[in-house]
Amino acid sequence: MSLGERVYVGEVLRGLLITIRHLLRNIFAMKDMPTVQYPEEKPRYSDRFRGRHRLMKRDDGSPRCVACMMCSTACPADCIHITAAEHPDPTIEKYPERFDIDLLRCVYCGLCEEACPCDAIRMDTGIYEIVADAREKFFVDKDFLLNDETRGTL
Amino acid sequence: MMELVVATLLKIVFMLVLVIGLIPVLVWAERKGSAFIQDRTGPNRASVAGIRLGGLVHPIADVVKLLFKEDVRPDGVHGFLYALAPFVVFFVALVTYAVIPFGDYLEVGGRQIPLVVADLNVGILYVFAIASLGTYGIVMAGWASNNKYAFLGALRSTSQMISYEISMGLAIMGLLLIFQSLRLTEIVSGQGDLIWGFLPKWGVVIQPLGALLFITAIFAETNRTPFDLPEGESEIVAGYHLEYSSMKFALFFMAEYANMVIGAALIATLFFGGWNIPWLSRQTITAGADTLLPLVLGLQAVVSGVIAWLFFRRAVRERGKFGDARDREPGLLGGFFAVVGALSLASFALAPWRVGPAGASLFATLLQVGAFVGKVVFFCWFFVWVRWTLPRFRYDQLMSLGWKVMLPLALANLVITAVGVAIV
Ligand code: SF4
Ligand code: SF4
Numbered sequence: 001m002s003l004g005e006r007v008y009v010g011e012v013l014r015g016l017l018i019t020i021r022h023l024l025r026n027i028f029a030m031k032d033m034p035t036v037q038y039p040e041e042k043p044r045y046s047d048r049f050r051g052r053h054r055l056m057k058r059d060d061g062s063p064r065c066v067a068c069m070m071c072s073t074a075c076p077a078d079c080i081h082i083t084a085a086e087h088p089d090p091t092i093e094k095y096p097e098r099f100d101i102d103l104l105r106c107v108y109c110g111l112c113e114e115a116c117p118c119d120a121i122r123m124d125t126g127i128y129e130i131v132a133d134a135r136e137k138f139f140v141d142k143d144f145l146l147n148d149e150t151r152g153t154l
Numbered sequence: 155m156m157e158l159v160v161a162t163l164l165k166i167v168f169m170l171v172l173v174i175g176l177i178p179v180l181v182w183a184e185r186k187g188s189a190f191i192q193d194r195t196g197p198n199r200a201s202v203a204g205i206r207l208g209g210l211v212h213p214i215a216d217v218v219k220l221l222f223k224e225d226v227r228p229d230g231v232h233g234f235l236y237a238l239a240p241f242v243v244f245f246v247a248l249v250t251y252a253v254i255p256f257g258d259y260l261e262v263g264g265r266q267i268p269l270v271v272a273d274l275n276v277g278i279l280y281v282f283a284i285a286s287l288g289t290y291g292i293v294m295a296g297w298a299s300n301n302k303y304a305f306l307g308a309l310r311s312t313s314q315m316i317s318y319e320i321s322m323g324l325a326i327m328g329l330l331l332i333f334q335s336l337r338l339t340e341i342v343s344g345q346g347d348l349i350w351g352f353l354p355k356w357g358v359v360i361q362p363l364g365a366l367l368f369i370t371a372i373f374a375e376t377n378r379t380p381f382d383l384p385e386g387e388s389e390i391v392a393g394y395h396l397e398y399s400s401m402k403f404a405l406f407f408m409a410e411y412a413n414m415v416i417g418a419a420l421i422a423t424l425f426f427g428g429w430n431i432p433w434l435s436r437q438t439i440t441a442g443a444d445t446l447l448p449l450v451l452g453l454q455a456v457v458s459g460v461i462a463w464l465f466f467r468r469a470v471r472e473r474g475k476f477g478d479a480r481d482r483e484p485g486l487l488g489g490f491f492a493v494v495g496a497l498s499l500a501s502f503a504l505a506p507w508r509v510g511p512a513g514a515s516l517f518a519t520l521l522q523v524g525a526f527v528g529k530v531v532f533f534c535w536f537f538v539w540v541r542w543t544l545p546r547f548r549y550d551q552l553m554s555l556g557w558k559v560m561l562p563l564a565l566a567n568l569v570i571t572a573v574g575v576a577i578v
Pocket of ligand 2: 070071118120
């Protein structure tokens with residue numbers, strides 16, 4: 001540090017000038033403030049943002065998932081629980097009878113969507129408001145995940 | 155005798171209203187100021203019938219919340235001292251005001267009432283003596299809480315207070331040498347003079363180093379950033395008031411702000427001329443009241459008019475922006491300022507320039523009290539401003555600043571001033 005900086009007083013004054021500049025600018029140009037008024041205005045995240053999961057459907061509306069357990073195996077938080085069942089269509093081996101995700105345990109790492117061989121699980125919903133008033137409500141099932149129109153909170 | 159009692163009571167009430175009234179305003183200024191400095195909007199959600207007043211409703215909500223909060227008392231505290239500590243701290247923060255002159259005098263029926271609650275001839279010593287008592291409250295709180303973090307916070311507070319009290323005392327010695335008095339009223343009226351006919355003889359002009367040291371020491375004494383080590387949430391949780399909740403916590407909190415007001419009042423009184431308005435002595439004001447009074451009223455009308463216009467413009471521009479009660483807010487505020495402006499204009503009808511000597515004297519008193527309050531408010535804001543500019547010191551930095559920098563500087567300042575006073 002130079003002597004001028006070590007005397008400190010000048011640097012303090014410089015700091016004070018910087019903060020008062022911010023204050024005055026924000027008072028007189030309140031519209032330019034970068035704050036987002038959250039509940040009224042929602043921030044938009046990048047397309048790569050990992051939001052709440054959804055399950056993809058086939059053309060006939062059944063889940064695309066083949067219950068291969070790749071995602072639940074890859075999941076570091078161990079929060080995907082799948083019960084597999086025989087599929088009526090002989091060309092498809094299995095389908096998930098139950099597909100539950102514990103959103104409270106999920107760390108939104110995206111490993112499940114990486115692991116899926118048939119692009120059945122995605123995190124591209126853009127939903128980041130994952131709130132509920134009871135623990136059980138964070139335990140979401142197949143119906144919920146397939147219904148990708150359910151935007152917003154749980 | 156009766157008059158004396160009434161006058162004193164009125165003065166006490168004025169001071170209490172000033173100090174306690176400033177606390178919620180300061181809390182608001184701190185939250186809103188910090189927000190604006192950091193490019194945030196700050197508190198703006200609490201509302202009364204949809205009117206938010208830019209966050210001014212929050213202090214009311216805070217008070218209601220603190221009053222109704224559960225008062226948790228942990229096991230193992232020392233019951234008596236635990237309960238006593240917040241009162242000691244708050245009491246100490248309030249009684250110091252007694253010796254601070256907030257105006258020259260008020261003329262009532264030919265008698266001059268000095269505007270200071272107690273004009274002690276050892277005024278400044280009283281301030282220091284009482285201020286250092288605050289440490290007892292903090293130590294009591296820390297020890298009685300039976301919590302190691304609280305205890306550490308209290309210890310840090312004590313050592314900090316003791317270290318900076320010395321520099322604080324020495325920093326004003328030069329001033330005392332120049333004004334030859336410990337009486338705050340005399341120090342203030344002494345600052346009304348001019349040096350070489352144009353420079354106000356304020357403490358900061360004749361004792362710049364002393365002023366700098368004193369302001370720094372006051373920051374340490376009031377536990378404000380960068381000297382807020384008694385709290386330090388990152389290393390000792392919340393410090394000495396860790397185990398306190400609801401109103402007991404609120405007392406500590408209010409005491410901090412009350413201390414800030416007294417700190418600001420002391421800085422203004424000792425180094426920035428107290429109630430003096432530079433180049434406008436009392437004689438000048440009373441003699442020129444006929445022109446000054448309409449000037450002040452006119453200025454008030456113009457300023458309120460401009461503010462009202464700004465609000466009305468916003469009301470028109472942002473009509474229906476929110477679609478709820480908030481839309482009425484700019485209009486209401488604009489209306490308020492318009493009424494203030496209109497009242498100041500209407501008072502011209504009373505021909506204020508024909509006030510006569512009694513009115514002129516009252517006008518001078520009001521102006522001077524206004525100057526004092528304005529200075530106090532400015533320095534209160536200064537505390538907030540510095541808090542959101544500087545980071546907290548490390549403990550060893552704090553100690554070496556106190557003992558290795560401030561103490562020698564204060565001594566040097568004293569020696570130089572003493573030599574100067576002896577020569578002149
Ligand atoms: S995002 Fe990560 S933690 Fe969440 S379910 Fe997928 S793999 Fe598990
Ligand atoms: S979501 Fe993908 S990875 Fe997971 S079980 Fe279904 S098909 Fe397999």
